[in-house]
Amino acid sequence: MGFATRLERGEEIDLVRSLTAGNRSVLDVGGGSGELARAVAARIGHCTAVEPHAQLVESIQAGDTTGVVNVFAGTAEELPFRDASFDAVYCAWVLPYVSDIGHAVTEMVRVCDPDHPESKVVLIAGGSGNELLTLLNEVCVPVAGEPYDHHGYLLSTAAEALAEHGFTDFALHRTEASIRFDEVGRAERVATAAAVLTDFWYGPHPKAEEIRSALEPALARHFAGRPHGIGDQATVLVARPGA
Structure with a gap:
């Protein structure tokens, strides 16, 4: 929650709302905090979300004070819905975890009605120049001894699967977002950011403290040029059925 409460993703939310403005039955795959689902529901009247973590299912339900978001427990690999149940499906920042x-992707296509005039699958992942992913790959991954996080590869792989199922009309968009650190002193900002990012990426990892220490000098250099924000730029892939 330390990460989520600091994240500003207004442009991303506005784009998803615009893309689904002509839809009537929209599915959010990996509901997370429910922020996107609530924004879509505010525009078209309702939204359905599927989320694998029980505590987030409860959080989305608790945050939906108007009853316009229907949330179900489930995973992207086994969506609990009939074929062609929705006319649009979107999935934000979930591909690294499937x-x-x-x-x-095959499941997303299965539940998306290709005959609807506004049929689409929307996938959101890290974009070129994403400052958070750069920190992750350059600083954290070598310490953790884990594979690099390559969102371009994930989107490319997803696009191949979409094309195999007839969703061949592609468009790409870029959105800007950032995680904000409003602490006045740079030293406090660095320490806070290192703790928040380590907890978000590596909370239970045995090398979490070593990762946090490695992040601090990198964050000090980053904040020297961009004092209060770390960019979380996204690439948004929109796939529609081909003619």
């Missing part, structure tokens, strides 16, 4: 991208 076990099988091809299967997850």
Whole structure:
């Protein structure tokens, strides 16, 4: 929550709302905090979300004070809905966490009605120049001994799966977002950012403290040029059925 409460993603939310403005039945795959689902529901009247973590399902339900978001427990790889149940499906920042991208995308296509005039699948992942992913890959991954996080590869793999199922009309968009650190002193900002990012990416990791220490000098250099924000730029892939 330390990460989520500091994240500003207004442009991303506005784009998803614009893309789904002509839809009537929209699915959010990986509901997370429910922020996107509530924004879509505010525009078209309702939104359905699927989320694998029980505590987030409860959080989305608690935050939906108007009853316009229907949330179900489930995963991207096994969506609990009938074929062609929705006329639009979107999935934001979930691809790095699925076990099988091809299967997850196939499920999204399965529940999306290709005959609807506004049919689309929208995938959101890290974009070129994403400052958070740069910190993750350059500082944290070598310490953790884990694979690099390559969102371009994830989107490319997803696009291949979409094309195999007839969603061949592609468009790409870029959005700007950032995680904000409003602390006045740079030293406090650095320490806070290192703690927030370590907790978000590596909370239970055995090398979490070593990762936090490695982040601090990198964050000090970053804040020297951009004092209060770390960019979380996204690439948005929109796929529609081909002619």
